[in-house]
Amino acid sequence: MGWLARPRIVVSRCLGFDSCRWNGAMIPDDFVEALKPFVEYHTLCPESDIGLGVPRNPVRIVSSSGSLRLVQQGTNRDVTEDLLAFADRSLTALGEVDGFILKSRSPSCGIKDSRVYPGMEKAAALRSSAGIFGGEVLRRFPNLAIEDEGRLNNDRIWDHFLKRVFTFAKFRELKKTAQMRDLVQFQAENKLMLMSYGQVELRNLGRIVANREGYPLDVTKGEYEKHLQIAMTKIPRDTANINVLMHAMGFFSERISREEKEFFLDVLDKYRLERIPLSVPVSLVKSWTIRFDQEYLKPQTFLNPYPDELSGILGKGVARDLRR
Secondary structure, eight states, rough: OOOOOOEEEEEETTTTOOOOOOTSSOOOOOHHHHHHSSSEEEOOHHHTTOOOOOOOOEEEEEEETHHHEEEETTTOOOHHHHHHHHHHHHHOOOOHHOEEEEEEETTTSSSSSSSEEESSSOOOOOEOOOOHHHHHHHOOOTTTEEETTTGGSSHHHHHHHHHHHHHHHHHHHHHHOHHHHHHHHHHTTTTHHHHHHHHHHHHHHHHHHHTOOOOOOEEEEEHHHHHHHHHHHOOOOOOHHHHHHHHGGGTTTTSOOHHHHHHHHHHHHHHHHTSOOTTHHHHHHHHHHHHTOOOOTTTTTTTTTSSGGGGGGGGGOOOOOOOO
């Protein structure tokens, strides 16, 4: 399967691109590095991009009068408005993107684990929150693939992230010239993967493609894209993946031996018990698809959601954690 659509991903510049951390450090990241041949990166560093310099006094999020402020330690400079203005400019200028990889725990880029303090004096954090820039990203792109590099150490999260960005990128390219028949084909090729994400949005997408109301093509494309992103928001449950795999096995039920069926069911049980990853039963279905030249399953993205080379990311140093 060719991967002509390269996901456009916004990434924190400190993650292997530049020594722009507050202390002048850079943080190489295996996941970010592994994606480089397959994606188009747009890098940014909100703190250095608003002129705080490198190295610089660190900033922290402070809870003040019911609002969150970003204040630089040592100088007590409040840079909240500067950062929000930068977020508005930079995010507006991005154009269409498919996902974000932002620095975890950063008071600017964090998406959920940035520490909020009661003031500038030495004290324990009150709670965790999104960073000032990260919060704007979440607000503006609520249904895109947005993760931090820490969470992408988890098998299920990185798999979910890759499925989303490659699917969104393919649709972004397709919609430039797509006719209705192209939307129908896209829906057909993604049917099993969308089935794993949930039946409700799968039906919604099917209804949009059917277009019985006769909406203009551009309206249909926009509605389809919106619901495609909504459909892929949450990581599929194991039970949903098993249902899809059982559905796929049905295409071969008359052609494989009883022993093969029993072996496959045993593999599914091991997956359900969290002893093996999803890739194992998927590989079995792929092997049957090739063996029996099954035309319907060949283009299904559930079996090939992203380039095969990225299935080996864990071997490049990313921590393995099957079910966290």
